[in-house]
Amino acid sequence: MSKHHIRVTINGTVYEDDVEARTLLVHWIRDGLHLTGTHIGCDTSSCGACTILVDGKATKSCTMFAVQADGREIMTVEGLEQGGKLHPMQEGFHEMHALQCGYCTPGMMMTGIALLQRNPHPSEQEIREGISGNLCRCTGYVNIVRAIQYAAEKMSAEAQVPVSSSEGGA
Amino acid sequence: MIPGPFDYVMASSVAEAVALLQQHGDEAKILAGGQSLIPILRFRLASPSVLIDINRIPDLDYVQEADGILHIGTLAREAALDSSSLISTRYSILHDTARNVADPVVRNWATVGGNLAHADPANDHPATMLALGASIVATGPDGQRVIPIEEFFADSAFETTLHPDELLTEIRVPAPVERSGGAYFKLERKVGDYAIAGVAAYITLDSGGVVTRAGIGLTNVGAYPIKARAAEQALIGSPLDDGAIHHAAELAAAAAEPTSDTRGPAEYKRAMVRTLCVRALRKALSRATGGE
Numbered sequence: 001m002s003k004h005h006i007r008v009t010i011n012g013t014v015y016e017d018d019v020e021a022r023t024l025l026v027h028w029i030r031d032g033l034h035l036t037g038t039h040i041g042c043d044t045s046s047c048g049a050c051t052i053l054v055d056g057k058a059t060k061s062c063t064m065f066a067v068q069a070d071g072r073e074i075m076t077v078e079g080l081e082q083g084g085k086l087h088p089m090q091e092g093f094h095e096m097h098a099l100q101c102g103y104c105t106p107g108m109m110m111t112g113i114a115l116l117q118r119n120p121h122p123s124e125q126e127i128r129e130g131i132s133g134n135l136c137r138c139t140g141y142v143n144i145v146r147a148i149q150y151a152a153e154k155m156s157a158e159a160q161v162p163v164s165s166s167e168g169g170a
Numbered sequence: 171m172i173p174g175p176f177d178y179v180m181a182s183s184v185a186e187a188v189a190l191l192q193q194h195g196d197e198a199k200i201l202a203g204g205q206s207l208i209p210i211l212r213f214r215l216a217s218p219s220v221l222i223d224i225n226r227i228p229d230l231d232y233v234q235e236a237d238g239i240l241h242i243g244t245l246a247r248e249a250a251l252d253s254s255s256l257i258s259t260r261y262s263i264l265h266d267t268a269r270n271v272a273d274p275v276v277r278n279w280a281t282v283g284g285n286l287a288h289a290d291p292a293n294d295h296p297a298t299m300l301a302l303g304a305s306i307v308a309t310g311p312d313g314q315r316v317i318p319i320e321e322f323f324a325d326s327a328f329e330t331t332l333h334p335d336e337l338l339t340e341i342r343v344p345a346p347v348e349r350s351g352g353a354y355f356k357l358e359r360k361v362g363d364y365a366i367a368g369v370a371a372y373i374t375l376d377s378g379g380v381v382t383r384a385g386i387g388l389t390n391v392g393a394y395p396i397k398a399r400a401a402e403q404a405l406i407g408s409p410l411d412d413g414a415i416h417h418a419a420e421l422a423a424a425a426a427e428p429t430s431d432t433r434g435p436a437e438y439k440r441a442m443v444r445t446l447c448v449r450a451l452r453k454a455l456s457r458a459t460g461g462e
Contacts, residue, residue: 002177021178021221022211043171044209046355046362048275057249057278063208064279066221068201111275132361133273 006070008052010035011079021068025059026050028066029076036079037106041135049132051107052076058114080113088158089113092150100138108134112148120156124149147164173211180223184339187224191335192311194220200337201225202245202284220457230339233257240343244283250278259372261343263372263455264350267298270354287338289323289330289394292364296323296395298354299341301370307340308332314339324395350374351457355446356389359433365390366433367442368392369422371450373410375458381405386418386447390440391445392427397406400425401447410455419447 007016010033019028029035029052038061041049045063052061053075080087089109092098099105108131115122115130123129127148128141136144178201181187191198199218201207201223210216224230230245233254240261242251248351251257251268258265271277271285271294286306299319306317310333322330332338350373356365368389374382382407386398401421408414428439456462 004178016172020175022173022175024172024208027172028190045205045213045276047349048273051275058275059278060275063205063209063276065178065204068204128276133275 004067004070006067006074008066008069008074010074011076014148019101021065021067023066024062025052025064025066025069026061028069029061029074032066035076035078038104039081041103041107047104048107048111049104051099051110051134053110053114056114056117058111074115075110077109080109087113087151088154089116089147089151091154092147093144096147096150097141098143100140100148104134104136106134106140107142112151115148116152116155120159121152122148171212173208174214174217176218177210177220179224180226183227184230184337187222187227187337188309188311188335190220190222190339194222195334196367198222199259200284200287202287203247203279203281204284205272205280205307206288206290218363224337235260235345238345242282242343244281244337244339245283245313248272248277248280248282248285249274251282252429260346263298263302263354263370264343266354267294267370270294270356270358270365270368274360280431282341283338286322286341287330287332289328291327291392291394291396292390293395294354294356294365294368294389296390297368298352298370300387300395300397301352301354301372301385302343303372303385304341304343306338307342308336308413311338316342320397325394327393329394330433347374348374348385349458351454351459352385352421353453353457355450355452355453357402357442357446367391367426367428367439367446369443369446369450371447371454373405373454373458375410375453375455378407378409381408381410381414384418386422386450388426388443390428390433391443396425396427398422398425398447405451410451415448415451415455419444422447 039049041047045060050061198220201221203224230243232243248268248271285293304319354370356368370387372385384402386394401418423440423444426443428436430436
């Protein structure tokens with residue numbers, strides 16, 4: 001049984017640790033680093049509650065070993081809020097009442113962010129397809145879709161602001 | 171659910187992965203996307219003593235057409251097929267298939283090579299590759315050999331004809347010729363589930379609309395991925411009219427060997443093979459004649 005030294009950047013902070021090969025990434029993040037915002041639902045890559053971003057890709061962290069994350073950049077739900085300000089995706093979930101029990105919410109938001117990075121203006125159908133690997137058992141998908149639409153609008157509006165101000169300054 | 175203990179080795183080249191396979195033999199498993207292997211380890215359905223991680227081997231994730239062949243590197247992710255304009259414009263059947271594998275998050279890591287090498291009769295690419303007449307490039311200590319897809323799957327689930335010291339390194343698909351097209355239809359209970367049944371169909375027509383080549387593969391209706399040979403043969407030499415489509419679908423349903431389980435009774439699955447085969451052939455015909 002091998003142990004491995006890993007160095008992983010999570011939400012901008014570098015973490016180093018020695019992990020057993022069989023340690024799953026989600027267990028290392030939750031139990032090793034105490035970043036418990038990432039949830040464990042089904043444990044079998046079906047539900048998406050444990051979704052995080054690994055090198056920008058939405059990833060079910062119950063289905064990757066911690067050792068595989070060595071050298072990679074990870075973002076978890078704890079990385080969304082910046083300086084006390086909610087990320088537009090968090091704001092969208094708040095404004096659109098997109099959670100009931102909240103268990104699926106971290107995974108939904110991370111999948112939503114990866115979706116908007118790839119496709120900043122998704123249709124409702126594209127959003128529904130994009131989150132089809134994330135299960136909400138309160139079955140509140142309507143508001144989750146609205147929250148992601150809210151985030152899409154807000155993020156594209158914010159993306160335009162620096163462009164016009166830099167043009168103005170040039 | 172924690173996997174049993176194992177050693178982990180990261181291979182930095184195909185040669186290194188092959189050397190590790192030689193060293194560890196049956197005790198080793200290749201870790202590619204891990205989307206099937208890791209759940210299996212967690213359920214302790216398998217307990218390999220060594221995992222050989224091939225994810226960091228450079229230049230194994232290509233999807234490119236050259237010399238009349240589509241070359242898919244073993245590490246090409248399903249998401250890459252989904253977003254590839256080459257695949258969506260020229261290989262619609264592969265696009266259908268990739269979009270039906272598990273769910274979009276799983277597809278970010280799941281590989282085409284793994285989907286085939288795992289040889290799960292419930293996986294989606296085996297049927298499609300059988301319909302396409304693909305071949306598998308296996309790399310071992312003595313170099314490469316090319317295995318026709320119909321000789322790749324053994325007659326029991328999760329078994330291939332790869333040697334223990336061979337790595338699946340590439341999938342080759344013949345580039346489409348004129349008037350050819352295919353489609354993959356999968357019936358599933360919900361996104362992410364295995365197929366209740368799935369049918370892949372690929373056809374080529376001559377200028378008079380007569381079928382010159384037909385491939386039909388079936389998903390999750392037997393102990394191994396099934397090539398519906400009688401159905402293929404019946405199509406050749408005739409126009410692909412409704413009568414021919416229904417006759418082939420009957421033969422495809424007869425070739426299925428489903429068992430009753432939580433996804434439905436055997437006879438229901440057989441009936442679904444018939445229905446899906448009709449739909450897949452109609453779609454294949456539409457695509458072969460310039461439609462969507």
